[in-house]
Amino acid sequence: MRNTFSRELLKIIAEEQGRNESRTWLMSGDLGFSAFEAIRETGRFINAGISEQNMIGVASGMAKEGKNVFVYSIIPFLLYRTFEQIRNDVCYPNLPVRLVGTGAGLSYSDAGATHHPLEDLKVADSLPSMTVLSPSDPKEVEAFMRLLKGVKGPIYLRLARNGDPVLHDRHGSMAIGKALRLVKGSKVLIVSTGIVTKTALEVAGMLNSEDDGIAEVIEIHTFKPFDSEAVRSAAKGKDIVATIEDNTGALENKVAVSIAGLQEQKFISFKLPDQFTHISGTKEYLFEAYGMGPRDVFNRIKGLLDE
Amino acid sequence: MMKMTSLQELKAIGTELRKELVVKHSEAKMAHIGSDLSCLDIMITLYFRVLGKDDHFILSKGHAALALYAVLHKKGIITDQVYGTLGKNGSMLGEHPIYGIKGIEAATGSLGHGLSIGAGIALAKKLDGSKGTVYVLLSDGECQEGSTLEAMNFAGLHKLGNLVAIVDSNKFQAYDRTLIPDSQVQKEFDTAGWTTKRIPGHDFIELESNLRKTSAAPTLYIADTVLGKGVSDMEDKLEWHYKSPTKEQVDEFVKKIK
Numbered sequence: 007m008r009n010t011f012s013r014e015l016l017k018i019i020a021e022e023q024g025r026n027e028s029r030t031w032l033m034s035g036d037l038g039f040s041a042f043e044a045i046r047e048t049g050r051f052i053n054a055g056i057s058e059q060n061m062i063g064v065a066s067g068m069a070k071e072g073k074n075v076f077v078y079s080i081i082p083f084l085l086y087r088t089f090e091q092i093r094n095d096v097c098y099p100n101l102p103v104r105l106v107g108t109g110a111g112l113s114y115s116d117a118g119a120t121h122h123p124l125e126d127l128k129v130a131d132s133l134p135s136m137t138v139l140s141p142s143d144p145k146e147v148e149a150f151m152r153l154l155k156g157v158k159g160p161i162y163l164r165l166a167r168n169g170d171p172v173l174h175d176r177h178g179s180m181a182i183g184k185a186l187r188l189v190k191g192s193k194v195l196i197v198s199t200g201i202v203t204k205t206a207l208e209v210a211g212m213l214n215s216e217d218d219g220i221a222e223v224i225e226i227h228t229f230k231p232f233d234s235e236a237v238r239s240a241a242k243g244k245d246i247v248a249t250i251e252d253n254t255g256a257l258e259n260k261v262a263v264s265i266a267g268l269q270e271q272k273f274i275s276f277k278l279p280d281q282f283t284h285i286s287g288t289k290e291y292l293f294e295a296y297g298m299g300p301r302d303v304f305n306r307i308k309g310l311l312d313e
Numbered sequence: 314m315m316k317m318t319s320l321q322e323l324k325a326i327g328t329e330l331r332k333e334l335v336v337k338h339s340e341a342k343m344a345h346i347g348s349d350l351s352c353l354d355i356m357i358t359l360y361f362r363v364l365g366k367d368d369h370f371i372l373s374k375g376h377a378a379l380a381l382y383a384v385l386h387k388k389g390i391i392t393d394q395v396y397g398t399l400g401k402n403g404s405m406l407g408e409h410p411i412y413g414i415k416g417i418e419a420a421t422g423s424l425g426h427g428l429s430i431g432a433g434i435a436l437a438k439k440l441d442g443s444k445g446t447v448y449v450l451l452s453d454g455e456c457q458e459g460s461t462l463e464a465m466n467f468a469g470l471h472k473l474g475n476l477v478a479i480v481d482s483n484k485f486q487a488y489d490r491t492l493i494p495d496s497q498v499q500k501e502f503d504t505a506g507w508t509t510k511r512i513p514g515h516d517f518i519e520l521e522s523n524l525r526k527t528s529a530a531p532t533l534y535i536a537d538t539v540l541g542k543g544v545s546d547m548e549d550k551l552e553w554h555y556k557s558p559t560k561e562q563v564d565e566f567v568k569k570i571k
């Protein structure tokens with residue numbers, strides 16, 4: 007996802023330079039080796055150094071002067087270290103600062119708990135005027151890079167790492183704030199966000215291979231504003247609503263609120279535990295360890311179906 | 314001759330706004346009058362003698378918002394109608410700067426934000442080659458914030474000659490004499506590549522002649538000020554970071570303001 011972001015940003019900058027404009031800048035908290043070299047060459051790159059609070063304040067000031075600033079760091083440093091700067095200096099004045107964080111969920115699986123933003127969706131969601139984008143694959147990042155110029159206020163875009171597979175072919179119909187139905191089905195609704203949408207699709211595939219057409223997948227690529235209406239209407243008439251996320255219940259809460267009052271469904275969530283990760287390994291290994299591997303998810307949903 | 318008249322006018326504005334602030338703080342029961350009075354002359358100088366249309370001002374020590382409101386009102390930027398609501402239910406005017414009020418660049422109720430925002434504005438101007446100087450007024454205590462020091466380093470590194478920081482060095486922070494002395498702050502900014510200078514913070518002539526100057530590097534002025542300046546009962550007393558004058562005190566204090 008990071009390389010896609012870099013490539014698309016380079017296009018935006020090149021187009022501007024062709025028109026002799028200098029609105030768009032990338033500011034990084036001393037990160038980007040082998041990702042941002044081409045952007046550096048355009049002259050539109052600022053290394054803000056290892057001082058993230060100042061980086062956000064500077065981005066705020068630049069945005070006040072009409073600049074379109076992308077601010078990049080690893081998510082905990084981008085979003086947690088700087089929370090008050092983002093709140094007071096970006097969200098309160100509703101400035102178009104684009105916060106681009108890498109390492110969503112367990113993407114930095116072997117880097118330790120300091121690098122695991124398992125609560126970033128909750129944190130970003132808590133800020134008034136913030137738009138929160140949680141793409142599931144690199145082509146969604148590409149689509150967002152085209153769509154985000156339509157957003158007047160701040161954006162938080164959470165990226166995984168590199169090498170994430172393309173999961174679907176619906177990118178052309180993406181709109182910020184609109185949930186995306188990836189699979190249509192009759193009995194089981196799986197709501198997903200971020201790269202674990204891959205798991206959601208695999209599980210839906212397993213369910214549908216046993217009983218064709220029962221599993222539906224709705225992807226929440228825009229976490230805020232949350233498309234409650236799409237979730238609620240998809241949930242109507244289903245037997246089971248399941249959520250899957252790489253956070254500690256951010257999506258679970260949103261979906262539960264969205265379907266409140268609908269009586270007929272069983273509700274099950276697949277989320278990361280509210281604790282610090284004490285084990286290291288690949289992200290697939292960690293998801294398995296937390297009972298979020300495709301086979302575990304399938305078995306638990308199947309168990310509910312068979313009850 | 315013109316200069317003398319102007320100086321007299323500045324002094325008259327200082328007296329008028331000091332009286333007004335005593336009344337306003339009392340009516341609104343709002344704190345921080347000591348801080349207002351220590352930086353008031355700096356803001357009067359900026360707004361009445363220094364700032365041009367391309368310049369920016371950020372009150373980073375947002376707890377002196379009432380002094381800023383008073384100056385903006387005197388300048389006609391905040392209307393009588395809005396200013397008249399201060400301290401009343403439903404007013405837009407908070408005890409710290411509220412975003413969205415004409416003339417307020419940033420909501421700086423939390424310390425350590427203003428210098429970064431100012432650096433961002435200054436950097437954007439520098440990148441575009443556009444005119445204007447960005448003035449940021451800091452408290453002396455605020456220089457303890459790591460983010461202030463981050464901004465100091467950033468502005469020094471990027472040689473933001475269009476950025477001027479002024480420290481309202483009233484020698485107090487909220488619950489103590491200022492813990493880190495301004496001499497240390499000055500050294501830190503010096504080391505970070507700023508042009509630094511100590512100036513008297515209640516002398517309009519000195520303030521104006523210095524604040525008009527910029528250099529190739531960002532500039533820091535340590536302005537020596539007095540907490541509660543102009544109201545003898547408040548001068549250099551920590552309690553006036555918190556208290557607002559009682560009804561009985563208002564007349565007494567106002568009478569003493571020269």
Ligand SMILES: [Mg+2]
Nearest residue numbers: 453454485486
């Ligand atoms: Mg002080």
